[in-house]
Amino acid sequence: MITDSPPVKSSSAMRRRSLVIEGVIVVAISLLILFGAPQFLTAIGQEFRINMLGRFMALAIVALGIDLIWGYTGMLSLGHGIFFSLGGYALAMFLQLQLPEGQLPEFFTLFGVDKLPWFWQPFHSLPFTLMAIVFIPATIAGLLGYLVFRNRIRGVYFSILTQASLIVFFNFFNSQQKLINGTNGLKTDTTKIFGVYAGSDQAQSVFYTLTVLFLVLAYFLCRWLTSGRLGRLLIAIRDDESRVRFSGYDPTGFKVLVFAVSAGLAGMAGALYTVQSGIISPKTMDIAFSIEMVIWVAVGGRASLIGAILGALIVNFARSILTEQFPEIWLFFQGALFLVVVTVLPGGFIGWLRNEGQELFRSLIGRPRRVMTYPSLSEDPEVEYERQNLRN
């Protein structure tokens, strides 16, 4: 009699062990970034890059969210700037209100507003703000997602709709001078938080630590979401949604959930980014910025969480260095990056490492190529050619 319980047990034990190893590695890396990186950057005389690293790690949190919905669930959102900015605005509004009793933020007086608009009122309280940073974007994403997914709108249609909603939010925030200071945005570095200026070194190092902490938390959240049954279901939705529906699941709820979680992550990232860059303005709701978020994930590697983080960090550092050196050429590089990653490296950096990278390494140390089995048959150029010509 054949029982398959022993192998299952051992594999779950092995999985637990590898999870523990992974946890240890992640914690070690985060400790290194937390304590090592500032020391190192100060030692080579590049202190300003510490702040940059902090900001880019905040962006890596958005990339994790995008990876959840694009890499795992297959929905390309071009509107994550909305959620990012909403989180940023929520925290910025709280910071703006850290004033003596009865005083209004400065810009209100410029536009002749003498009473605080109603939606500013709750931002006096810190707990509400902290909730709002995550839950306002998540709620809006959930609502939009429900309206869209319920009708099985997806693929390119979904991307276009998210982009259009991005434009809508941009227009709203950009044109409402009296409510949220319009184009100028809200400055946060000259405001006080717990009696310290948010732009001071002391506060900034706290924000840096918080960013690392939240990045690790976000990583574990995404890891947890994607490793279990939910993760497998998400991948199934990505690969063949109709089949998932025929199997008796309703993908709508799962898609809404993932979209909301990813928006919540974006909101958190927006808040962390805002306090470290000192300002939030409708510029973060640019079309270009939201599409860039997607390319970070694509560069790192879709459907791999580490890839998303790496991609966000690599692309942003490359961007900041290239724009310092050749301010005009960056757009060419960025365009080329989009083209090359999408056409030549569809798996991103991590995907390359998993396939071609391993082969390259094996051939370098004199080992034979691995045998092609069925999954790699689908990557055979000839089969691919046939499929393209007889699509469907």
Place this chain on the structure above:
Amino acid sequence: MLTSLLDGLFDGISIGSVLLLAALGLAIVFGLMGVINMAHGELMMIGAYTTFVVQNAFKSFGQPWFGAYIFVALICAFFVTALLGLILEKGVIRHLYGRPLETLLATWGVSLILRQFVRSVSWVMVLGLGVFCVLYFGAMAILSRRPNVEKIRGWARTVLIPLSAGIAWSAGNMLGQTYQLAATKPWFGAQNVDVTAPGWLRKGIKLGTYQLPYVRLFILVLTIVCILGMYLFLQRSAWGLRIRAVTQNRSMSACLGIPTERVDALTFALGSGLAGVAGCAVSLLGSVGPNTGQNYIVDTFMVVVVGGVGKLVGSIVAAMAIGIANYMIGADALSPLVSWFPQLAAVLQFFANASMAKVLVFALIVTFLQFRPAGIFPQKGRMVDA
């Protein structure tokens, strides 16, 4: 009140006609290949810049000829952008069929490159690009005659690309040093350029208190001509029949011997050419800059989404509806109508400017999609994923 409503209606129609012209190419391509071309706006921009170049060329011919430049510009814009579209299809999009989301990202990359290209194009750059193309593609053409071409292709690419890029780069540098500013000065620069409409387009018809500008009429007529042309092409010509067949069922058409690859390339070129014509029309309305395309792109996407896939009628109705709704709400033409219901009028007044109108129109579109998720005139069929 009636006249103001009529004015609003006409302005809405003329905005809608620009949208329609811009969306026409996008809609055809989307219907055929399921590909959203994010560079469509930039193709419009290239069309507008072509108009600018043609206009400058005609300035030297003097008055009677200058008035007619717009027709030459329309033709030039069509062919320049169609050629660009063809290159784009052959170079990038062909490799990404069946992966619409990746195509979207790739075309966004193209749009970034085109935007920066227009800003910094100069004689040095043109020469460099020319040298690179001649060297690289020439060498590849020579190599492709060899029998073992499949084996050495990867190897040849890794050697040839850096080699020809290096030669082109140094040739450009040398030219730049010899001729200095004359060769390195950007043609257009980052500022906007102005296209002057020919004299006979600058006036308008007086309709009571309202001035009906000829330019808007011209664009309306142009749109009608383009739609008629598209309709005749799709319904009466052999290639039109093939395009329609592939739009409906690609694999069946391929089985019946329709060259689907050529149909794709042709359609993409046609759609891009229409973008060029749209750009030419847009250049008559205001100044043209590297970011011109971005102003229209999202509205044109909305036209495609609302209109439904691959239907000319859908695009027409959607463009007109969105144009009129945008204008009516933005210009506050509707609130007098509902003066008997002050709350609604107040709401309408809150949305009464160009950017807030977009907010309301988007809300309306999302509501509309709740009832007709596949657009006004959906493709009929029995597919699961229609």
